[in-house]
Amino acid sequence: MYELRDTIVAVSSPPFGERAIVRISGQNTLGILQQIFDIPIAEGKKGGVIAGSVAVNTELRIDAQLYLFFAPHSYTGETLAEIHLYTNPSVTGALLEGLLSKGLRMAGPGEFTARAYLNGKIDLAQAEAVNEIIVSSNRFQLAAAEKLLSGRLAETTEKIRSALLDCLSLIEAGLDFSGEDIEFITRTEAVQRLSAIKSGLERLASGSITCESTLDLPAVGIAGAPNAGKSRLLNKLSGCERSIVSAHRKTTRDVLTSVLTLKHCRCVMFDCAGLIITAENILDELAQQAAVESLQNSSVVIFCVDVSKEDWSEDILIRQLITPQALFPVATKSDLLSEKSLANRIAELNKLFNAEFLPTSAEAGIGLEQLRDTIDKKLIEIALGDTKRGTRNETRETSLIALTARHKQAVSEAIENLGQAINELKAGNDEVTAMLLRAAFQNISDIEQQHVDEEILERIFSRFCIGK
Numbered sequence: 001m002y003e004l005r006d007t008i009v010a011v012s013s014p015p016f017g018e019r020a021i022v023r024i025s026g027q028n029t030l031g032i033l034q035q036i037f038d039i040p041i042a043e044g045k046k047g048g049v050i051a052g053s054v055a056v057n058t059e060l061r062i063d064a065q066l067y068l069f070f071a072p073h074s075y076t077g078e079t080l081a082e083i084h085l086y087t088n089p090s091v092t093g094a095l096l097e098g099l100l101s102k103g104l105r106m107a108g109p110g111e112f113t114a115r116a117y118l119n120g121k122i123d124l125a126q127a128e129a130v131n132e133i134i135v136s137s138n139r140f141q142l143a144a145a146e147k148l149l150s151g152r153l154a155e156t157t158e159k160i161r162s163a164l165l166d167c168l169s170l171i172e173a174g175l176d177f178s179g180e181d182i183e184f185i186t187r188t189e190a191v192q193r194l195s196a197i198k199s200g201l202e203r204l205a206s207g208s209i210t211c212e213s214t215l216d217l218p219a220v221g222i223a224g225a226p227n228a229g230k231s232r233l234l235n236k237l238s239g240c241e242r243s244i245v246s247a248h249r250k251t252t253r254d255v256l257t258s259v260l261t262l263k264h265c266r267c268v269m270f271d272c273a274g275l276i277i278t279a280e281n282i283l284d285e286l287a288q289q290a291a292v293e294s295l296q297n298s299s300v301v302i303f304c305v306d307v308s309k310e311d312w313s314e315d316i317l318i319r320q321l322i323t324p325q326a327l328f329p330v331a332t333k334s335d336l337l338s339e340k341s342l343a344n345r346i347a348e349l350n351k352l353f354n355a356e357f358l359p360t361s362a363e364a365g366i367g368l369e370q371l372r373d374t375i376d377k378k379l380i381e382i383a384l385g386d387t388k389r390g391t392r393n394e395t396r397e398t399s400l401i402a403l404t405a406r407h408k409q410a411v412s413e414a415i416e417n418l419g420q421a422i423n424e425l426k427a428g429n430d431e432v433t434a435m436l437l438r439a440a441f442q443n444i445s446d447i448e449q450q451h452v453d454e455e456i457l458e459r460i461f462s463r464f465c466i467g468k
Contacts, residue, residue: 067084
């Protein structure tokens, strides 16, 4: 897959930035630099930042800075150079073309990071973290990927592997000396240890940010009865006329989306058909089905109730149709009531729904900023895992570790093998228990694979961009 004897080159900066970065790595890096720079560059000198000029081609030379790192003290573990220059894409392209003509090879997707992994500079999970940092679209994904890059997942799995190996060795010692009157660990104690290990893996799986799932923005749905003010609220929050606003009921039939930018992240906010208790026709039934399904899959649901209505019995029944991960109730059309009447109505709603309603008005702009802040905070809580799953410290310890699909699969398989091992241990089948524990140990070891085939490497690094 990767030919490490080649010297590779790629542009590692965004295409339209002011500063271009051309990265070179490999055994012929110094030889190439000696050809294009106007300053002497020798193996014996220390690396660092060197100012000079670089020959773009035979006719053009421009000022540049050279960042030079000698092997093995570089990102890739090889002699690596970065040429930084302030120029336009045409000049950068000409420089790259000239370097390729000198025998360098264009780097493949993620090849710089792949060399870092293959040369033992980073482990496989850290290599995957590099790509997650690049593609992260909000601060939660970035924080999770940074923890992965720092080796937090390796630290966590190493503790689990150690505890698992200790318990396995005691069980196998009992098997080896089964003819002797020696008990290395009781079944009760072994079950307790393995249950604790399994719980730790379950916290890791459920409390972590899953990279693939967070590549898509979190969804925030707007729910409520027909004509509850949902469409107007979406338009005001998103700043564009995304939904049709009408006094007629059932104007919205489909699920309409808009991207909402908050203080700390972005989300996809959507408006769907108003929820109804009884469908009058097939169109109502299909719209209702789409609305409920979308709302059930949302991170947060804003539940709208028209505070100016006299009867909320329909809204009470509608509220029972949805069970989202997080729900925030708002009282819409609050501008239609006097201050005193609004306060009384809000108190009634709070008591009726056993929830704290936020008075809002899309028409008058009442409560919209507070609503945006509330959505932002709720998404923070969900992303950081500050739920009632366990203690706050336990949740925070694992919540910011990013898991790729590969990691998630390995953890899930380990949990399954541990669950079966515990059942077999309780049944007195120690040999089967030991076999399952070995399988679980291998599952966890697979996260930081030391011997990984080219197919897995290609699958991991193919998602990278060129130059990383």
